[in-house]
Amino acid sequence: MRSLRREPALLLALLAVIVLVLLFVVYPQVQVGVAPGFSGYLSFLEGGTWRIPLQNSLKVTALSTTTAVLLGFVYAYAMVYSQMRWKAFFNLIGILPLLSPPFVVAASYLLLFGNRGIITYGVFGQSPNPYGITGIWGVQTIAFFPFAYQLIADVLSRSDARMEQAARNLGASPWRVFWTVTLPLSRPGLAAAILTTAIYVLEDFGNPQLLGGLVTVLPTQAYSLISGFGDYTSAAAVCTILLLLALGLYVAKIRLDGGRSFVTISGRASSMPRPPVPAALSWACFVGCLALAGLILLVYGTLLVSALTFAFPYNLRLTIEHFQYVATGSNGDALRNTLFFSAAAAAISAVFALFAGWLVQRGEWPGRRLLDFLLIMPAAIPGIFFGIGYLTAFNQPWLDWVDRSWLIVLALVFWNIPVGYQAAAAGLRQIDRSIEEAATSLGASKLRGFWDVVRPMLGGSLRVGFVTTFVRAVTTLSLVIFLFTPPTTVATIRIYQLVNDLDWGGAAAFTVADISLAIVALVVFAFLARGRLVLGAARA
Amino acid sequence: MTPELDRRNFLKLVGVTAIVASCGGASTASPAPSTGGTAKATGRISIYSALNESTNNQLFAAFTQATGVQVDVLPLAAAGELQTRITAEKASPKADIFVGGSSEFHDPLGKQGLLEPYKSPKASALKAEFKEASGNWTGWYTGIFGMVTNSGEMTKAGLKAPTSWDDLLDAKWKGNLVLPDPVKTGGGYIFIATQIFRFNRDEAKAMDYMKKLHTNIRAYIGTSPAAIGEVSGAKAAGAPNWAHDILTEKAKNPAVDLSVPSDTGFEVGAVSIVKGTKNLAGAQAFVDWVLTPEAGALNVKLSNRGSTLEGVASAPGAPTLAQVKLVNYDRQWATDNKDRILKLWQQAVGIQ
Incomplete structure (x- = not known):
């Protein structure tokens, strides 16, 4: 509080963040929340159609979060600690599952592992029923482990090698070091990863929609209320239930943290290498990651083959007509829009999330817990409601002059803040305050301390925020479906149209184009950022 | 630097907004009420x-080409x-026309006062069931609920195309049938509602049917097109689904067949004008035009759907409302009782 009074610029920045969050997270969501009205909520709750989806949502969230975080932790450990080879390749593989535009990737799983799946039936002669909890669980584990992986890897890479070296020197086995030093120190990342993964699983719509069978979860119920019945008010009521669940998860996470200190970066520089893990463990990591990579590549390979054949899998004649279609008409514009919107949103979202994370973690002003929750909340809002909220709030006659691209970018920014914010918050808890305090005692303002001292050390968190936002923006359908206009159509809208037109080849080709574009863009960004993010990267 | 930039842009946005708001008030006069049909249609219309x-x-x-009115389409x-x-946009409507989709999707908009009633002179000959009485929406095409089958899988299982929905209760269908999920898809719900009307609104009988059918169903599929995909990809022998979509798939995969069991349901595809349209004459011209035989025939050719106009021939191989035996489908009742029926169904098949 004292520093706020001393530094009007800091106070102003804080107020700006609060106003932006109120305007672009809270206000649109209030529009959705009040839509059903009291009687709408009452009749919906009495109707009781939400009970089974609620139970299913809780069950699926518990299962998928557990396995996804476990897988994410193993993957992160392998990437940060082991001496396995091909790390650059595995890093890309670790992002790929995030690049799954709705429907198409889950459909690819069905082609491989369904009851007539190429693997299950073609290779093993089995006809499993892919629909139901098991199917959702399996695909969500693969689809959401990247969130956990990125958050945990960021925290692990910042943990202090000296403590582990000290433990080893005192005679502890690598196993004991892992359990008593590495794991406890990665708790903020682990907690952030569990919370974020759980909230994203809770909100997931695409996988349960395609693989649920009779199993309805809350987001698919909400979506089908809109899509099948145009029943917006009941759908909004479902959305409110989702938000309450997210609030519950958030409270649970606070309990889990217990307000301990996890500082591992103090004023003194650490240049000590990590204690080597046994060679056998490195090999085990390599084999495990390779197996996972094989599975993921198989899924995306199926997609590529679908795009290149006439009508996969019953007409395997090679063709480029699907890609020719992608290149026709306004389709190129859709791909270009996707690229521009996503890049703009990722840059803004990553920096905003980092700054907000710093304000919340380092500030001592009242109400920061609330802002903390508000910055995580968007993860629990199904994209479709985020979009509807924006449309209701900002489609006003007096705002008609604003180009719709802005609204889409803003929606992408604020919908995707949680991961970058969580990464920044977890990272900051590992960095000793004394580093910034050194800067402020030398006369720097708090803001200057943030920009010159903290930001360079959080390059990893910034990167997590940027990459996740970019990748999710490239692949979101539900968020833009209510916001796009003809000139601001994006790739996923076109894919959705093709899926609805039963044009599997065209949808696959468009998806391949969309994903390739995203990968090329990420590689270019990484190249461009190399000079600037070097400080953050050097710690990894 | 970006939060600064963000804030700066935001402030700019607020500033410009204030300016526009202050001078905008004078210039926006509400458009004069149209007399309908008489004004020459020009300019552009925005179609959802x-x-x-x-x-x-x-x-x-x-x-x-026919009218000279340009079209911006939001597909x-x-x-x-x-x-x-359209509901969420009501503060500042961006559409002039809402076209396509069963009338169930247009009707609530009319009740909320979000549609501009228009009784097209071209609609006067339509049967009453094809149009809303006050002109909120007009039906211009029809879709029939049928059955998609895969010839290879049918032969393997020793099955014949069903002539009645009761045929699907045959034990041979066990594990060979998929259904669009009634909770998640409009088509799946129309299927249940059809059964209720088929049993003269005896809900107990209809639920008994759905319960027996449940034992034959291998999976409930999240979208209607995906259910056709299951059958086309030989993952199931058959699925109840939209006849026009089945025909579209048949053109790509000859193993796919269409049949229409008796006492089936159907949809009336509607067109409506959105209230607040900035080009009423253009919007009315569009409604008039889709009700011409030329437009009807073109839609039949492109989509395999039927036309509500008597004189327009159906697509090759497509069923017509006159040929198939329809249930007495009460659209309003089906819409009003949706929640209750779905809950009944969930109880009947034991998922509630």
């Missing part, structure tokens, strides 16, 4: 279309989303 992608381009190009082959979007 739930029609298939393949239909949109050619249909709207033909409209522009989204999901009428529920478009309905919700």
